[in-house]
Amino acid sequence: MEDNAIMTFDIQTPSLATAQRSLGPGNPTYPLLPAQLSGCPKTSSETMQFPLEVAYDYASATDVSFARGTHWQDWQAILPPRHPRATMPVGGTPLVDVSSVAPPRFREQKVFIKDESRNPTWSHKDRLNTFTISAALYEGATTIIVASSGNHGISAAAMASRAGLDCIVLTMPEVSPVVRDMILGYGAYPVFLPADARWPAMRALKELPGTYPVSNLTPVHTGHPWGPEGYKTMAYEILADLDGATPAAVVVPTGYGEMLYGIYKGFNEARLLGRIDRIPQLVSVEPAARGPLHHALRANTPATTVEAGPTIQSGTAVTVNGYRAVIAIRDSNGIPLLVTDDAARAAHAVLARQGLWQEYSSSAAFAALDDIMAFDADGPVVVIGCSTGLKEPAEPRPAAATKPDLASLRHYLKTEFGFDI
């Protein structure tokens, strides 16, 4: 982008968005665009980078309602402007009742999975990309750049292509074949680089004319300021679906915490607007082998870096947290939890028998309920199910379970029904 300071943006939407607001000390503000893609310039240092969020003229948002039947169309005033070329229908995902398999102490207040696998590319990331792609379009970008080997890259590839943008996905040689095929199929350009070459490549690419990064550029995660605005629609949808009830808690698989913060912000806005009188407790769920947010909160620091311990929870397998997540947990009297892969695996099986085939990171979020005795308030518990398990490689299964045949059917019928065929 050349001379961003004097760029003007042709935005025609009913959005009441006014500015980018830093989450760093003093909360300095910046114009709504260009997006501050490397965190807050005024408050960040070499060791700590602070993210930004979108601020709104909430006083004018008198008509916004989260009543049953409301949807994105009704919330435009408190969403970023959506570019006319960002046309993919996103969200509107249902709450699926899983109370019967939740820990008994929570069954009466109801436990739901919010099934984000029902998005266009079958993950929550489509919400984020709706607004990062919008920002890119307003800023005149021609080529999206994203570093990802999973849902984020898949979603960015699809949404960019649909909006008529090129897309380069910086990924790893060992990316799963299904992710590779989708990146290619959606018309994006995957580049296979070792992990330590991805960030230099990203920084080089972003200097090219027309390129626009939609994933993070800073050592401590900051991300795109408009991204969490997509996630906050999850809070609004939950309020609409619960028709007036405020959840006791929302349990969120947490990597960099953009979704965690978005959901927190959505509820907080509903409270600011007087539509609810408290916000739910946010529960962050990270893999036990990593968990930078958990460690940052314990150490009372804005961010920590952890070792890249092995985990099957690929959707949340990060080594550094973002500051947004710290705020979401701190300001909601939230609960930062770690979950082992074994617990995630067991929960995956439990959810599958409820008809929900989720990523392990989301199964982990359901498993986290086992470690919570009670929440501060009454009300339903919502666990975020981020993505279809179809994109994750199946783990090896015992041979006996994978090859039942007519002989074992006979055995089954004999033992279950006393029947010979």
Add this chain to the structure above:
Amino acid sequence: MEDNAIMTFDIQTPSLATAQRSLGPGNPTYPLLPAQLSGCPKTSSETMQFPLEVAYDYASATDVSFARGTHWQDWQAILPPRHPRATMPVGGTPLVDVSSVAPPRFREQKVFIKDESRNPTWSHKDRLNTFTISAALYEGATTIIVASSGNHGISAAAMASRAGLDCIVLTMPEVSPVVRDMILGYGAYPVFLPADARWPAMRALKELPGTYPVSNLTPVHTGHPWGPEGYKTMAYEILADLDGATPAAVVVPTGYGEMLYGIYKGFNEARLLGRIDRIPQLVSVEPAARGPLHHALRANTPATTVEAGPTIQSGTAVTVNGYRAVIAIRDSNGIPLLVTDDAARAAHAVLARQGLWQEYSSSAAFAALDDIMAFDADGPVVVIGCSTGLKEPAEPRPAAATKPDLASLRHYLKTEFGFDI
């Protein structure tokens, strides 16, 4: 089932369903349950089996509306009773505008993909199984049986498990690993049998106490009478989303034609109720290598059998049609089309660049527009996108396209931007 004739069913819903009505000559009727699982006993012969449908007291359905914002809850009167244990939220899938890549002659009237991949198991089959599982529950079944190596088996496994039913999936040794893993993961019991052993096994299994087939049992396809009732919600959703406009046509990937008939029936009911004044033309799309419906209609016979020609359109790769599909095409002044795999492949790529990663059978439906010059009426065209492409094995891709790396990125940047990194 013992002595079905005197079974009573404890049904407590606002459904106005009254009977099963045969589609065979004279349209004899039967009680709503037990479901006639082997077609109409009175009109079928050894060479031709006629399916049944659900009849309603339409005269009492005065309150039913398909206005914008209406959904399943509003259509209960003209749906079969939904069992209280059939709780999975299904449907509500969006229309995605693909006019910009449709043949130019259709762009002004708008072309949409109805994205059925946003269902619980990422295919349209969840609609069918909502009501087949409901019927099974009302009839006191304990074990669902289904013959499938794809979406139907996956969906039945998930929906049965959620409803507390056992499920046996008769499938093939060469079933794809992802389908096998999902069947197992959802808690169903897959049995791997050669194709010619599946039907004898199905017929043996259905004699066991408590078992309940949700897939077809007859040489000419008849299927479960309640199945298409799930699909007809697609017609209602289309009317609600188009807010008063009636589509010119609905283009439907067609195997046995249960979905085709369900969509036809939904529009026809809306016409009977006076909510629309014509029904859209139904377009059936079958793989060029097979296409029993196409051949039956050409030969003016209720059903034909074709050779099992090779095709990548696995979702519609059947060798015999059902009579329902004949009615849907005949009574809508419909258009039966065949589409080659090459055309399906090309359309898959076009749709992917619109952010839609569909099965080949659904890409074929979009490709079919190329063969249509005009429809009888004005109005939007809706193409049914049945299922995520994620469950289909990727086809081999050229090595050059699968392994771009830093060298090719450099080349790309050099040629596209004149930039050296």
